[in-house]
Amino acid sequence: MGQLHASPGGRFEFSYLPAAKAEPGFVPLAQFPRLGEVYESDVLPAFFANRVMSRQRETYPEYAHQLGLNDATATPVEILVRSGGSRATDTFHIVDDLRYHPQGAVVSRFLASGVRHLRGATDRIASLRAEQELVLRDEPDNPVNARAILIDERAGEPVGYVPDWLADDVHELRSASNEVRIFVEQANPDARPHLQLLCRLEAHGVRTD
Incomplete structure (x- = not known):
């Protein structure tokens, strides 16, 4: 129930959606503990960066191709929204706005x-x-x-x-x-x-x- 915005200039902003603030018992992420704050960063926050396959992995080019992306030009955010950024250790899923x-x-x-x-x-x-x-x-x-x-x-x-x-x-x-x-x-x-x-x-x- 949060939103990550990536600007063309390379800055990132994360904030919680109104639905999160209205959800009884909603627990914010440890990296983003305050519901009403807009978190800004010059690099992709670790919560998201850790969900992107490293370009150094031997299988990265094939993985990017399977996502319909160019392995040489795909950005971490494009990888995230196309793959969902899922991990076996939690249930978070990243999606792209329509x-x-x-x-x-x-x-x-x-x-x-x-x-x-x-x-x-x-x-x-x-x-x-x-x-x-x-x-x-x-x-x-x-x-x-x-x-x-x-x-x-x-x-x-x-x-x-x-x-x-x-x-x-x-x-x-x-x-x-x-x-x-x-x-x-x-x-x-x-x-x-x-x-x-x-x-x-x-x-x-x-x-x-």
């Missing part, structure tokens, strides 16, 4: 979740091509999240899920726009399941009033 463009368009890129739980998903991902359009399918009987949204290669042939952190936004976009479409940005069938499918969501004619 980007609103002129003429009421919204674009978001994300990694499909739940691939390992869907039988045959990896085989189907292996046959996908960049820019191929996919199909969104609600799954109201999902035992974990009644607002879950499947991503199908074709109707009834799932290749992943819209991540839970994005699902509510997708539902809202479908109610507030002329159309919402999803495309293959990049398929990585040989990667670990959570990196196998990079998607691009586009919404057009979004009404913001």
Whole structure:
């Protein structure tokens, strides 16, 4: 429930969102202990920097490519928002704000979740091509999240899920726009399941009033 802003000049600002301040019993991060303060820094704060793979790692170029980024030019913030910055030791997840463009368009890129739980998903991902359009399918009987949204290669042939952190936004976009479409940005069938499918969501004619 916080927001990290990276300025073009290389400064970083972190602050808590109003929802965090209103949440009973909310515990702030040790690095950012005061809810009402804006924390400024000339370097990416350690809480976030520790969630970015080091460029010195032998696997970094392949990892950046799987995220659809150029390993030579990708910034730590781009790596963070594309990967989610997840760690096995906690449940924090970093996400990118939905980007609103002129003429009421919204674009978001994300990694499909739940691939390992869907039988045959990896085989189907292996046959996908960049820019191929996919199909969104609600799954109201999902035992974990009644607002879950499947991503199908074709109707009834799932290749992943819209991540839970994005699902509510997708539902809202479908109610507030002329159309919402999803495309293959990049398929990585040989990667670990959570990196196998990079998607691009586009919404057009979004009404913001």
